[in-house]
Structure formats: structure tokens, C-alpha cells
Amino acid sequence: MVDSVQCVVVGAGVVGLAVARALALRGREVLVLEAEAAVGTQTSARSSEVIHAGIYYPPGSLKARLCVQGSAMLYDYCARRQVPHRRCGKLIVATSARQTEALQAVAARAQANGVHDLQWLGAAAAHRLEPALQCHAALLSPGTGIIDSHALMLALQADLQQHGAMVVLNTKVVQLDATRGALRLRTQEGAELAANLVVNAAGLHAPALARRTPGLPPALVPRAFHAKGSYFACGARVPFSHLIYPLPEAAGLGVHLTLDLAGRARFGPDVQWVDSPDDLQVDGERALGFYAEVRRYWPALPDGALLPNYAGMRPKISGPGEPAADFLIQGPSAHGLPGLVNLFGIESPGLTSCLALGECVAALPGVADAR
CATH class of the missing domain: 3.30.9.10 (D-Amino Acid Oxidase, subunit A, domain 2)
Structure with a gap:
């Protein structure tokens, strides 16, 4: 028998944790699966730890909008949760x-x-x-400011756990099957899990996981x-x-x-x-x-x-000599697979934008009503 859960977030970097927190605050049953032995050991642990103001990004882009919104949210969150930071x-x-x-x-x-x-x-x-x-x-x-990113991630983890969500470490998702109704995830150890909602927040590995998702059109997965x-x-x-x-x-x-x-x-x-x-x-x-x-x-x-x-x-998700790509938040309305959200190209200002990204994902059509 395959175990099931309402929501799975793949990846416990700062964005994955913020998405899981946003879902948990809405009363959802959430499991965060992280391949490494601790949260936020990859991109989130190797940044400049800057709270950006939203200066550089093309007007109207997700990066611009979510950075400006996220900066205000992040300063407020840090003050309330006593996360070390300085403007x-x-x-x-x-x-x-x-x-x-x-x-x-x-x-x-x-x-x-x-x-x-x-x-x-x-x-x-x-x-x-x-x-x-x-x-x-x-x-x-x-x-513009600076922040202790590790303290931020621990605060986000504490929040989501307080609302009933769970982070499971040392659990690498190797395949996501979207062809059999409920989404099914398979881990490197061979365990299977069914979910109504899966958010692929695997950062550097998000495109690779998407390519290992039967049912997802390959043309929709960026390089x-x-x-x-x-x-x-x-x-x-x-x-x-x-x-x-x-x-x-x-x-x-x-x-x-x-x-x-x-x-x-x-x-x-x-x-x-x-x-x-x-x-x-x-x-x-x-x-x-x-x-x-x-x-x-x-x-x-x-x-x-x-x-x-x-x-x-x-x-x-853009290469040498190409204009920098925007954040790509790919939900069911883009690919037609109920309950699946892919987060591609979440580079800077992803840390600044994390809380706004969490709210954005939780409010997506096909996510808010996925139970």
C-alpha cells in the first residue's frame, strides 16, 4: 500500500521551506522531502545573504514584483521572529x-x-x-540589508512544524509520476508516496526532476x-x-x-x-x-x-550571452497536470522573495483547491 499525504514540497532550501510554511498556515497537511542531511545546504547556504530592494529586474517581471513585496515581508518577519538582520x-x-x-x-x-x-x-x-x-x-x-540566512531557515522550519508540517531529511526524490491520477513520488531508497499537490522546489535539480516526470511535456522543462x-x-x-x-x-x-x-x-x-x-x-x-x-x-x-x-x-534557466530569465512558476494552468507546481530558475533574489514566493505558490489556481 502506498502512503499518501495532501502536499509534498521537494527541497528544503529557503524557498521550499517558505512554500511549505505558506501551505501549512492554510491548514494543509505538508511533507517536505530534502535530499541532504540538513535544510538549506546548497544554493541557500552559499549566497551573499543580502535583502535586495528590487532595483535591477525588468519592470513587471516576477523577480521585480516578488522582490519588492518579499523585502517588506522579510523585514517584518525578521522583526517578529527575531531573525538576525540589519538594514x-x-x-x-x-x-x-x-x-x-x-x-x-x-x-x-x-x-x-x-x-x-x-x-x-x-x-x-x-x-x-x-x-x-x-x-x-x-x-x-x-x-538594502543583510540577513542570517541559516537563522531564517530555522525560523521557517519551526513555523511549518508548529502548524503540523514535517521536514524529512536524507530523502532524495528520483521520480515524480503524473500519469496515474494522484501524483506519485519515488525516492532513491525505493519508497513511494502519493500526494494531491507536489511543489518541485529542488533548486539546482528542479529541471532534472521535471524531466523525470512522466506526463509532463518535455518542451515545458527549461534547460x-x-x-x-x-x-x-x-x-x-x-x-x-x-x-x-x-x-x-x-x-x-x-x-x-x-x-x-x-x-x-x-x-x-x-x-x-x-x-x-x-x-x-x-x-x-x-x-x-x-x-x-x-x-x-x-x-x-x-x-x-x-x-x-x-x-x-x-x-x-538562461545561458551565456542570453538575457537573464525571470522566475518560472509553472502550475497546472501551464502544463495541465493537476496538483503539480514546478519552480524553475529561482536564483537571486530568491532569498529576498521567499515569503512572497510562498504566498504566490499557495494562491495559484489548482493549488489553493488541491486537497
Whole structure:
């Protein structure tokens, strides 16, 4: 006999936990299946831990809408649940006169997205705020912050468990069958489970799981691309109190300076397209490129100061040279399979957007009424 449950969320990263929490708060019976031995050990554990304001994303996109909504929700949640965070602000910098027009375009896009608190700073004003900074102009985003992502995930897990949901670790889902009425999941150990609703929140592995889903048209499953981002710590004192971001690159946000809640600085991530999501070793030779990028806005970075730290992997569904894809929330109305939701390409700002993503999934047609 196959066991059954109302709802299964595959993946216990920050987004999977937020989705499970949203469902549990609505009184649903929820099981979260996680392949690893702890929650949030992959993409969620290897980010910049930044609460984004919603500045960069195309107006009208899910990334823009859910980031702006999610940022407000996340600050409120952190205050209520005492999750460590700080609204430290960030500076987006133009390091030459020719970048000024591009910086103005960033400001216009932010305004279109509903981010209305940006402040334009000339070189002198930026220097007064951050004396070690070199730039031609800057945008100050006071709504940008930093967060302890691990504490956030533990709070989300505690919430969902308090409402009767359960997280099961060391349980890898290898196939999802959508051809026999109720959705059926099979784990690596051979166990089977039937569910009325399945949310594929497997992050880096979400497209692969979707391809192992009989009944789901292969044309609806995007190709997975893996954009590795390496981070370097700094062995010298870093004289900044704000996050410092250069103008965005095509596949990322540039080699930026972020701070953790203890005040430690790190630089990154860069963008390196790789074949395997498990390619997480930091190549120390990449520091050579970091020095050149960082010295555009911090010329005083000492030689030999950058130390390999860690690497993360962006779960992209757009490849090199392509415009960055939006979040893809693929529910029953898209593929015709009752009770199945695939979450593809949930890269940055996924952490900021997690609570809004949870609400969005829970309200999807075919999800709210799946019992």
C-alpha cells in the first residue's frame, strides 16, 4: 500500500521551506522531502545573504514584483521572529563618467519597480559617506540589508512544524509520476508516496526532476545552466559600512563587497559557467580578476589581501550571452497536470522573495483547491 499525504514540497532550501510554511498556515497537511542531511545546504547556504530592494529586474517581471513585496515581508518577519538582520544600505557605483547614463537607467528601473527611496549621490557626497570609495556617482539604497540566512531557515522550519508540517531529511526524490491520477513520488531508497499537490522546489535539480516526470511535456522543462560564483574574504581591514555594488554585469551583479552581521567583508560573486552543480571549489587564481574589479571602486585594496572563501551556484534557466530569465512558476494552468507546481530558475533574489514566493505558490489556481 502506498502512503499518501495532501502536499509534498521537494527541497528544503529557503524557498521550499517558505512554500511549505505558506501551505501549512492554510491548514494543509505538508511533507517536505530534502535530499541532504540538513535544510538549506546548497544554493541557500552559499549566497551573499543580502535583502535586495528590487532595483535591477525588468519592470513587471516576477523577480521585480516578488522582490519588492518579499523585502517588506522579510523585514517584518525578521522583526517578529527575531531573525538576525540589519538594514545597512548599499551604494551602486559608477566608476567612470561614461557609466553615469547606465546608473541613471538603474534608477529609472528601480522607480518603475516601486523602489522609491533611492538617493542620487555625486562623487563628493559618496566620498563623505564612504571616504575610501572612488566613484563618479552613486545610488544609495537605504532599503538594502543583510540577513542570517541559516537563522531564517530555522525560523521557517519551526513555523511549518508548529502548524503540523514535517521536514524529512536524507530523502532524495528520483521520480515524480503524473500519469496515474494522484501524483506519485519515488525516492532513491525505493519508497513511494502519493500526494494531491507536489511543489518541485529542488533548486539546482528542479529541471532534472521535471524531466523525470512522466506526463509532463518535455518542451515545458527549461534547460538548466550553472553559473558558479566564487567569493573571496579579505585579510585587510575593509573601511566600509555599506554594501558596495558596481554596475550590474549580464549574468550577475558584478564583483561586489558585502558584509556579514559580524562586520566581516567578502567580495564576489563572479560568474563562471560550469557543467556540474557540484563544482564548488574556489580557484585561487580567480583572485587576479577580483583585484582589478574591486580596485575600480576601492583603489587601496592591498596586494595579497584576497583569500579564497566559498562558492555558490546560481540555478539558471538562461545561458551565456542570453538575457537573464525571470522566475518560472509553472502550475497546472501551464502544463495541465493537476496538483503539480514546478519552480524553475529561482536564483537571486530568491532569498529576498521567499515569503512572497510562498504566498504566490499557495494562491495559484489548482493549488489553493488541491486537497
